[in-house]
Amino acid sequence: xxxxxxxxxxxxxxxxxxxxxxxxxxxxxxxxxxxxxxxxxxxxxxxxxxxxxxxxxxxxxxxxxxxxxxxxxxxxxxxxxxxxxxxxxxxxxxxxxxxxxxxxxxxxxxxxxxxxxxxxxxxxxxx
Numbered sequence: 001x002x003x004x005x006x007x008x009x010x011x012x013x014x015x016x017x018x019x020x021x022x023x024x025x026x027x028x029x030x031x032x033x034x035x036x037x038x039x040x041x042x043x044x045x046x047x048x049x050x051x052x053x054x055x056x057x058x059x060x061x062x063x064x065x066x067x068x069x070x071x072x073x074x075x076x077x078x079x080x081x082x083x084x085x086x087x088x089x090x091x092x093x094x095x096x097x098x099x100x101x102x103x104x105x106x107x108x109x110x111x112x113x114x115x116x117x118x119x120x121x122x123x124x125x126x127x
Contacts, residue, residue: 004045004122011072013040020047020120022060022067022080030068031060037108038071038120039094045120046083046091050104052112061118069120076122083117091117 004012012018019033034057038047049055061067061080069078083091092109099105107113 002121003043006043008072008074008076009040009043009045011074012038012045015072018047018069018071020057020061020067020069022057023064024060025063027064027066031057033070037095037099039091039098041087041090041094046094047118047120048091048095048108048113049116049118050107050113052116055116058116058118066123079121079123081119081121083119088114088117 016037018036018038020036021030021033023029024031036047036049036057038045040046049058051058053059062082064080066077066079069076092114095105095108099108
């Protein structure tokens with residue numbers, strides 16, 4: 001699975017409770033879940049690290065490239081892909097629309113968090 005089922009993505013897009021758990025250094029144990037903002041743009045799920053490259057979950061996500069997310073009653077094993085390029089503007093716009101009343105919005109569309117943007121891609125479940 002490399003794309004989100006539309007129903008799941010719609011549920012995740014409509015909630016504010018995404019928890020991200022990159023693997024620990026052993027590559028098997030999930031890290032402590034971290035609550036984080038998420039947005040959906042063109043059928044893809046994105047998150048940003050408030051503290052930029054210094055965020056522990058972000059460093060683990062880049063190092064391990066996989067983990068788990070939970071939101072809206074959905075738990076999925078996922079891969080983490082760093083984001084670069086022109087997609088940042090639509091992601092900024094999605095953050096502005098979803099979190100417009102938050103005092104933290106400026107930081108989440110600022111240079112520090114923008115540099116630590118991750119695409120979360122579902123992995124095929126092991127049966």
